[in-house]
Amino acid sequence: MKGVVVNLLKSLFRLELISCLKPVADVELENHAAGEQCWRSLSEYPLFSVRNDGFRSGWYMLELQLTTDKSGVDAALLLDTSADLAGAGRISLPLRNGRIAKRILYFPGRVSALGLCPMESPGRFSVDHFRLVRLVPWFARDRLARRLSSMHPMFRGLSKAEVLNRIKTAAEDYSQSWHQFALDRYGETFIRRKHDRDYQRWIEKNESDLLASAPCVTAVSEEDGPLISILLPTYNADISLLRACIESVLVQHYPYWQLCIADDASTDPAVHECLLEYQARDSRIQVTFRETNGHIALASNSAMEFAQGEFVTCLDQDDTLAPHALERVRRAIIENPQALLIYGDEDKMDACGQRFEPHFKPAWNPDLLLSQNYVCHLAVLRTDLFKQVGTFRPGTEGSQDHDLLLRCLPHLNERNVVHIPEILYHWRAVEGSTALAGSNKTYAAQSGLRAVADYLEREALPAQAAPGVAPNTYKVRWSIPEPIPLVSLLVPTRDGYEILKPCIDAILTRTEYPNFELLILDNQSKCPATLAYLAEVSADPRVTVHRWEHPFNYSAINNFGAGIAKGEILGLINNDIEPINSDWLCEMVGQVCRPVIGCVGAKLYYPNDTIQHGGVILGIGGVAGHAHKYFLRHEYGYFSRLHLTQNLSAVTGACLLLRKSVFEQVGGLNEEHLAVAYNDVDLCLKVREAGYRNLWTPYAELYHHESVSRGADDTAAKRRRAQRETDYMRKRWGTQLDSDPAYNPNLTLIYEDFSLA
Incomplete structure (x- = not known):
């Protein structure tokens, strides 16, 4: 009888809506088997109606879960009071593949009809969960305030x-x-600005004020900044694009530049005529005509021969500079007189001048530079350094700029490299260009691989370079030192036999690294199956079990384990982790043994092969979030970063390696203030503060059944504890949580998908 009453009460507050869906437009049923309905969206505007007698006014929680064949899907709920959806209001709900997304709704009056747009593109999907839950007002306001506190800039913290x-x-x-x-403010936290869909609006919003406030050319004196030499090699250029390129220099807000053009023996006389015309038009433009074709490296060096500027940069013959580009560079030089390299963000531009695919880059990231020439355009080097490393190297054509940066790399660090987070360069995407498709110039990838390999050899670094997964990317595999260091893997657990056994068995059978010990840190397990398994697995000489007879405190348990660990390398490992590739630990050890590296993190997947951890980005959700969360396993991610080794501010403690000496140097994990959450982020930030670079590698792959053992923060006590830990992180790290150098201020702090801010 009690169960009947409970179900009756639930039915009064919970409206299950999957059975109420009726296809209206551009959606069709693909199959209907075993109680599951699979649908196909036929356009950008698929629509279901939700059959119901109407919905009373008041507060609701919308809950929706879809499984789709793509990531980053946005759904929308249509609300109408006229019963035909003709004038329906639209409420967006960004989805996470295979996860329930929630949004609070308020109906000021009776809603006659609901519609559901499941996605905004063609594709397959299933509706796994669709519900409206009536809320009492105080609960709705509490949840609304909590989201605003963590995700809206007006209320953050x-x-x-x-x-x-x-x-x-x-x-x-x-x-x-x-x-x-x-x-309205709450709704702003559900807006996902996509690069392909919303970039034009982003340009209008963010660049109109910038251009309006540009300094008058005559208002800048020579004492206000250095001469900047621009190297422009040309060869049989499209005349209209070449003119657009040179005109973009002539209209620069900063006037103290020198345009050094070297024509590489063009056979088209129109190119010569065009260049001579511009040389006669402006004394800042100088042109040399090479007698023989030598390709882009030699042509650029020819232009460099008459460069007189204190700084030098390069411009391709069909690309353009943003009008404020050199002015922003000038300002960066004035503010950072020690700067050796200044670089900005860039986008692409089609033949009609339409801009797209902005690349909002991180600040100085040397391991990412080994994986990919992420600096690319616009890169401005101090001329003395440019000459010191030997200008452009013949034989690296297509990646001559990457090779140059790698030869500068030993002289560069986060103090003398300045990143300007603004679009300063427009890369022309025309037929046959690398901008249009990275695989268009295979010689560029080969030259890039040679550049990375030569850098490793020059610096006598114990590593090998190989082609990466994505076009024009590279994999650097670092050798394990001799003698092979002992790694102590620390696995805290309490009961949970069903997850612990697969984790431990997988580590023991799927780890080819030969020298590790596995310390199971048992936190008051009572489950007979768990205790029996612990006794059984202890027979393996690599495994020891250590009891921790105190209330759960992730930081304290791991500090205890670190104290008894024998290895010079510590591995923080959750008890719900399962390795995928057997060389996962070899990859991580090779990285963590580098003297400059602190914490090393891995690529983690949910059991459904969507991304659980692609590194940690500070500021997302208030403190920190996981990069590329819920992306599909095969996806490249933002500018291929899901497949690139890179420096990050933090990585998850679910699978984290660091040297024991570094762990002890920073005082281990914070067991006083961070018993459960954010202790890994805090550890990484302390390690970074101590002068080490943290690193994420995509070449150590594992499954992660996230927080299965300790559960979710679903009680009042747990939520209060989580809030205290959030408050501590905001107090301890302050604005660092809102300005991650491995990210970009033009990207969102609401979602994990690198969408626009």
Whole structure:
């Protein structure tokens, strides 16, 4: 009888809607087997109606889960009071593949009809969960304030009470109702600005003010900045594109530049005529005509021969500079007089001048530079360094700029490299260009691989270079030192036989690294199956079990394990981890043995082969979030970063290696303030603060059944503890959490997908 009453009460508050879906437009049923319906969207506007007698006014929680054949899908709920969806309001809900997404709704009056747009593109999908849950007002306001506190810049870092007070004050200032102002701000945290769909709007919003505030050319004196020499090699260029290129230099807001053009024996006389015309037009333009064709490296060196600037940069014959590019470089040089390299962000431009695919880059990231020439355009070098390393090297054509940067690499560090997070360069994507498709110039990839291999050989580094997974990327495999160091893998656990056994068995059978010990740190297990397994697995000479008879505290347990570990390398390993590739530990040990490296993290997947961890990005969700979370396993990610070794500010402690000496140097994990959450992020930031680079590698792959053992933060006590840990991180690390150097301020701090801010 009790169960009947409970179910009756649930039915009053929970409206299950999957059975109410009726296809209306551009969606068809693919199959209907074993109780599961698989659908296909036929356009960007598929639509279901939701058959129901209507919905009362009040607060609701929308819950929706789809499984799709692509990541980054946005759904939308249509609300109408006219029953035909003709004038329906649209509420967006960004989805995470295979996960329930939630959004609070408020119906001020009765809603007659609902519609569901499951995705905004063609593709396959299934609706796994679709529900509306009626909420009491205080609970709705509490959840609304919590999301604003963690995800909206107006409220970031405030307590829930402070959020509600600020909403009240701001609503009065704007002469709006509390409901309207709060829901508008809340709705802003559900806007996902996609690069392909929303970049033009981003340009209009972010660059109009920048261009309007540009300094007058005559207002800048020679004392305000250095001469910047621009190297422009040409060869049989398209005249219209060449003119657009040179004109983009002539309209620069900063006037103290020198354009050094070296024509590489073009056979088209129109190119000569065009270059001579511009040389006669402006004394800052100088041209030399090479007698023989030598390709881009030699042509660029010819242009360099008459460069007089204190700084030098390169421009391709069909690309253009943003009008404010050199002015922003000038400002960076003035603010950073020690700078040896200044680089900015870039985008691509089609033959009609339409801009697309912006590359918002991280700050100085030397391991990413070994994986890919992420610096690319616009890169400005101090001329003395340019000459010191030997200018461009013949034989590296197609990757001559990457080779140059790698020869500068020993002289560069985060103090003398400046990144300008603005679009300063437009890379022309025309037929046959690398901008249009990275595989168009295979010689460029071969030259790039040679450049990376030569750098490793020059610096006598114990590593080998190989082609990467994505076009024009590279994999650097670091050797394991001799004698092979002992690695101590620390695995805290409490009961959970069903997850612990697969984890331990997989580590023992799927790890080819020959010298490791596995310390199981048992936190008061009572389950007979778990205790029996611990006794059984202890027979393996690599395994020891150590009891921790205290309340759960992830930091304290691992500090205890580190204290008894015999290895010079520590591995923090969750008890729900399963290795995929047997060389996972070899890859991580090779990286962590490098003196400059601190923490090393791995690539982790959910059991459904979507990404659980592609590294940690500071600021996402208030403190930190996982990069590329829920992306499909085969996807490249943002500019191939899901397949590139790179420096990151932090990595997850679910699978993290660092040298024991470094762990002890920074005081281990913070067991006083961070018993459960963010202790790994805090550890990584302490390691970074101590002068080491943290690193993420995609070549150590493991499954992660995230937080299965300790469970979710689903009780009031757990939520209070989580809030205390969040508050501590905000207090301890402050603005560092909002300006991750491995990320970019033009990218979102709401989602993990590198979408636009």
